[in-house]
Amino acid sequence: MLFLLKKYIGSLLMPLPLLLIIGFIGLILLWFTRWQKSGKTLVTASLVIIMLLGLQPISDTLLAPVEGKYNQRYELITRNPPENIHYIVVLGGGFTYNPDWSPSANLLNNSLPRVTEGVRLYLKHPGSKLIFTGGKANSSISSAEVAAQVAQSLGVPPEDTIPLTEPKDTQEEAFEVEKIIGKEPFLLVTSANHLPRAITMFTRRGMQPFPAPANQLVITSGINPWEKYIPSSNYFGHSERAWYELIGTIWWHLKPDNSQSIEPILLTPESVTAE
Numbered sequence: 001m002l003f004l005l006k007k008y009i010g011s012l013l014m015p016l017p018l019l020l021i022i023g024f025i026g027l028i029l030l031w032f033t034r035w036q037k038s039g040k041t042l043v044t045a046s047l048v049i050i051m052l053l054g055l056q057p058i059s060d061t062l063l064a065p066v067e068g069k070y071n072q073r074y075e076l077i078t079r080n081p082p083e084n085i086h087y088i089v090v091l092g093g094g095f096t097y098n099p100d101w102s103p104s105a106n107l108l109n110n111s112l113p114r115v116t117e118g119v120r121l122y123l124k125h126p127g128s129k130l131i132f133t134g135g136k137a138n139s140s141i142s143s144a145e146v147a148a149q150v151a152q153s154l155g156v157p158p159e160d161t162i163p164l165t166e167p168k169d170t171q172e173e174a175f176e177v178e179k180i181i182g183k184e185p186f187l188l189v190t191s192a193n194h195l196p197r198a199i200t201m202f203t204r205r206g207m208q209p210f211p212a213p214a215n216q217l218v219i220t221s222g223i224n225p226w227e228k229y230i231p232s233s234n235y236f237g238h239s240e241r242a243w244y245e246l247i248g249t250i251w252w253h254l255k256p257d258n259s260q261s262i263e264p265i266l267l268t269p270e271s272v273t274a275e
Helices: 002-012 015-032 036-053 056-070 111-124 143-153 170-181 195-203 225-229 233-254 269-274
Strands: 087-090 129-133 161-164 185-191 208-214
Touching (some): 002 015, 002 233, 015 036, 036 056, 036 233, 056 208, 056 225, 056 233, 087 111, 087 170, 111 129, 111 143, 111 185, 111 208, 129 143, 129 170, 161 170, 170 195, 170 233, 185 195, 195 208, 195 233
Parallel strands (some): 129 161
């Protein structure tokens, strides 16, 4: 219940729904009340802010502090990586499940770049296992299982994929991953803008994640002028990610973490896959 409440409230607090609500309130004031000036102010403010958040210079300026040093690949961040990596953890994201689609089409938004980066790193570390996280939501199978299917479609043997189907957020993902790998070093793959929060959640459990960012969004290379100065839904999405991480950080500090008080149980990969 708490999870659903978080999702509904969080969705309404995202920039587009929030600004549309403000705009509709302005329209109601214009059409049905005497507060014409207030109505004009709300409608104008909502439209102007939507436009500004869709501009690349503004959206990427908002997102850049969130991505920080993770706006580059794993090899450029970790100068002295551990020699023997046994686990690569890929955190879940947006997904659906339609068995008639190609496997990768079922991974939405930030999920596909995470999985492909996980597979790339898996190929660099022979003998490692890929751990995927994420629950079912309203789907017939979980985000973790969909991600594992995509990895297997790219050539990863099924025995090298471990789907953790119960976690619903990053805090729960850290708890479930710890049951399998304990305190040994591992690669943590998630979106660059999500890594600062994710790394903190894992390290606070005494775990040793090495950041492996995927899905970098902030553009520091050159782009065409029309892409830069004409509002775009793509760059509005960058603004949304910055806001999403702010909301996520606030919620993390407010939400009680019941998993911290539970003694982790270490499982072997064989026992997990056998289930």
